[in-house]
Amino acid sequence: MTLLSPDAAGVFVISATPFDDTGALDLDSARRLTEFYLARGATGLTVLGMMGEAAKLTPEESLAFLKTVLDVVAGRVPVVVGVSAAGLTALRSLAHEAMAAGAAGVMVAPTPNLRTDDQLEGYFRMVCEALGPDVPVVLQDFPLALGVQFSTACLIRIFADNPQIVMLKHEDWPGLAKLGALRAAQAAGTLRPFSILVGNGGLFLPQEMERGADGAMTGYAFPEMLAEVVAGCNAGARDRVEDLFDAHLPLIRLETQPGLGLAVRKEVLMRRGAIASAHVRRPGPKLDAADMAEITRSLARLERRLAELA
Numbered sequence: 001m002t003l004l005s006p007d008a009a010g011v012f013v014i015s016a017t018p019f020d021d022t023g024a025l026d027l028d029s030a031r032r033l034t035e036f037y038l039a040r041g042a043t044g045l046t047v048l049g050m051m052g053e054a055a056k057l058t059p060e061e062s063l064a065f066l067k068t069v070l071d072v073v074a075g076r077v078p079v080v081v082g083v084s085a086a087g088l089t090a091l092r093s094l095a096h097e098a099m100a101a102g103a104a105g106v107m108v109a110p111t112p113n114l115r116t117d118d119q120l121e122g123y124f125r126m127v128c129e130a131l132g133p134d135v136p137v138v139l140q141d142f143p144l145a146l147g148v149q150f151s152t153a154c155l156i157r158i159f160a161d162n163p164q165i166v167m168l169k170h171e172d173w174p175g176l177a178k179l180g181a182l183r184a185a186q187a188a189g190t191l192r193p194f195s196i197l198v199g200n201g202g203l204f205l206p207q208e209m210e211r212g213a214d215g216a217m218t219g220y221a222f223p224e225m226l227a228e229v230v231a232g233c234n235a236g237a238r239d240r241v242e243d244l245f246d247a248h249l250p251l252i253r254l255e256t257q258p259g260l261g262l263a264v265r266k267e268v269l270m271r272r273g274a275i276a277s278a279h280v281r282r283p284g285p286k287l288d289a290a291d292m293a294e295i296t297r298s299l300a301r302l303e304r305r306l307a308e309l310a
Contacts, residue, residue: 041227105136112146139159215230
C-alpha cells in the first residue's frame with residue numbers, strides 16, 4: 001500500500017455513491033464507475049465524501065463500498081477516504097478500518113461548531129493524536145458548506161504542528177488569495193511542502209492552477225476535462241485548455257448548484273453509462289422535467305463546442 005504524500009498531484013475524483021432505483025447500494029455500478037474514472041485520467045480517487053452521500057450510508061455500506069472501490073483500483077492510484085464525524089471515536093474507527101483495507105489516507109473536515117483559530121488548531125491536533133502518526137490526513141477547508149472559516153495564519157500553524165497532514169483540500173470561495181499566500185509562504189521557506197488540490201466542482205480550476213494548485217479533488221462528471229486542464233496548465237498551455245474549460249462551464253454551473261447539483265451530476269454520469277441509476281438517497285433532490293431538459297440542452301451544447309475545438 002502506497003500512502004498519500006505531500007507531493008500528490010493531478011485529479012483525485014470524488015466518487016459518487018451509486019444506488020439502484022429503490023435506493024439500495026449498487027456495487028455493480030460502483031465497479032463500473034471506478035473503472036470509468038480511471039479510464040478518464042484520475043490519478044487518485046476520494047470516496048465517502050460529502051458529494052458521495054457518506055452521511056446517508058450505514059457503517060456496513062460504507063465499508064462495502066470502500067472495499068469494492070479498492071478491489072477495482074488494485075493499487076493503481078491512491079484512494080482517500082472521507083472519515084469526518086461528530087465524534088473522534090467514530091472518526092478513528094472508520095479511518096483505521098479504511099487504512100487496514102488499503103486506503104492511502106483519510107480526509108477530515110472540521111466540525112461545524114468550531115469558530116476560533118484556537119478551536120480549529122486544537123481540533124486537528126486531537127484528530128491527529130486520535131489517528132496516530134502513520135495515517136496521512138487531508139484537511140478539508142470548505143466554509144460554504146460547513147460554516148467554518150480558516151484564516152491563512154491558522155492553516156499555516158495547523159500544518160506546521162501536524163506533519164501527518166499532507167494535503168489541503170482547498171474549497172474556500174473566494175479563495176485565490178489564500179491559495180497564493182500559502183504558496184508564497186512555502187516559497188519563502190516558512191511553511192513546509194504539502195499538496196493543495198481544489199474543489200468546488202472545478203469552477204475556478206484554471207485560476208487556481210495559476211495560483212499554485214497541484215490539481216483538483218472534485219467530482220465533475222467529465223473528469224477527462226479536469227485532467228486535460230491540469231496537464232495543460234502545468235505545460236504552460238493555459239489559453240488552449242481554458243477554451244476547453246469554458247466549453248464545460250455551463251454544465252459545471254449546473255453541477256455546483258447547492259442542493260440540486262448532486263442530482264444533476266448523477267444524471268449525467270448515468271447518461272454517460274457510468275452508473276445504472278441516477279437515484280439520490282432521501283433526503284435528497286429530485287429533478288423535474290425542466291431540469292432534465294436543461295441537462296439535455298447543456299450536453300448537446302457541450303458536444304457542439306467540443307466538436308468546434310477539435
